[in-house]
Amino acid sequence: MTTATTTVSVLSTEDLLKNWQGHRALTRRTIEAFPEDDLFNFSVGEMRPFAAMAVEFIGMAVPIVDGVATGKWIKYGDGPKPVSKSEILALWDQKTKELDAKFPAIPPHRFAEVDTAFGQWTMPGIAMIQYAIENEIHHRGQGYVYLRALGIEPPHFWER
Amino acid sequence: MTTATTTVSVLSTEDLLKNWQGHRALTRRTIEAFPEDDLFNFSVGEMRPFAAMAVEFIGMAVPIVDGVATGKWIKYGDGPKPVSKSEILALWDQKTKELDAKFPAIPPHRFAEVDTAFGQWTMPGIAMIQYAIENEIHHRGQGYVYLRALGIEPPHFWER
Numbered sequence: 001m002t003t004a005t006t007t008v009s010v011l012s013t014e015d016l017l018k019n020w021q022g023h024r025a026l027t028r029r030t031i032e033a034f035p036e037d038d039l040f041n042f043s044v045g046e047m048r049p050f051a052a053m054a055v056e057f058i059g060m061a062v063p064i065v066d067g068v069a070t071g072k073w074i075k076y077g078d079g080p081k082p083v084s085k086s087e088i089l090a091l092w093d094q095k096t097k098e099l100d101a102k103f104p105a106i107p108p109h110r111f112a113e114v115d116t117a118f119g120q121w122t123m124p125g126i127a128m129i130q131y132a133i134e135n136e137i138h139h140r141g142q143g144y145v146y147l148r149a150l151g152i153e154p155p156h157f158w159e160r
Numbered sequence: 161m162t163t164a165t166t167t168v169s170v171l172s173t174e175d176l177l178k179n180w181q182g183h184r185a186l187t188r189r190t191i192e193a194f195p196e197d198d199l200f201n202f203s204v205g206e207m208r209p210f211a212a213m214a215v216e217f218i219g220m221a222v223p224i225v226d227g228v229a230t231g232k233w234i235k236y237g238d239g240p241k242p243v244s245k246s247e248i249l250a251l252w253d254q255k256t257k258e259l260d261a262k263f264p265a266i267p268p269h270r271f272a273e274v275d276t277a278f279g280q281w282t283m284p285g286i287a288m289i290q291y292a293i294e295n296e297i298h299h300r301g302q303g304y305v306y307l308r309a310l311g312i313e314p315p316h317f318w319e320r
Binding site for chain 1: 170171173204205207272286294297301308310317318
């Protein structure tokens with residue numbers, strides 16, 4: 001380990017992308033576990049169905065990496081919405097490839113640099129990326145409850 | 161930013177502890193949001209009530225930091241179980257202080273060092289700590305569904 005200023009570095013960009021893609025692989029299996037109709041229509045407590053959450057993850061991932069990389073924050077979520085499980089999974093796989101290509105090109109200094117994402121959230125680049133990952137973990141956990149309520153065993157949380 | 165071997169450091173130990181304690185503060189508010197009886201008895205899809213999840217977080221946090229710090233993994237979860245919301249919150253606050261005291265004393269090289277936690281999980285120290293945080297985010301998201309199913313507004317996810 002090397003020492004950065006007064007603190008100790010604990011995570012590399014490679015580790016961070018690997019962690020994120022591991023979570024995204026688990027989220028993909030969670031999407032797959034839903035029956036087609038329930039993916040779009042089932043929920044608990046008047047919350048959103050899991051398809052809406054998955055589309056939110058798809059809408060955030062690449063725009064956040066683009067914003068951290070370039071300082072240009074292009075509002076996400078304005079594209080056409082996928083209307084089937086296979087369309088969601090195809091978009092998911094496309095974003096997986098884009099993340100793998102774009103993430104390593106983020107200029108190193110941008111992780112620590114404070115910026116305002118999408119004109120709303122002011123924080124360092126690393127915090128924006130952590131937020132995207134943690135938001136996905138949070139809502140995927142909710143998808144697990146939907147699956148359990150449907151009598152379906154969710155994928156193992158610890159498998160990435 | 162400094163360069164560690166071939167990768168770029170993106171997170172300091174201070175950032176990591178701050179992120180964890182921010183999540184723990186949100187989880188504390190989630191515990192508080194439950195009515196006493198529902199905290200221990202309500203769930204969806206035959207899952208565990210949120211009290212059991214909160215006790216799991218309490219049981220993991222300090223033993224993982226101790227294990228990463230020392231290489232000694234003392235099995236967690238064998239202590240007396242709290243039986244009221246106030247007991248859970250008191251234990252929570254005690255662990256918050258212990259984490260603040262113990263975390264900065266983790267020897268820097270232990271974050272990257274691979275170890276076998278609790279005789280079961282082999283991974284670098286940083287990955288064990290990330291697992292504890294992510295497990296908490298995952299299950300807290302489930303607690304949010306319980307609250308919504310009870311007609312209770314959960315705390316804002318983005319407030320830490």
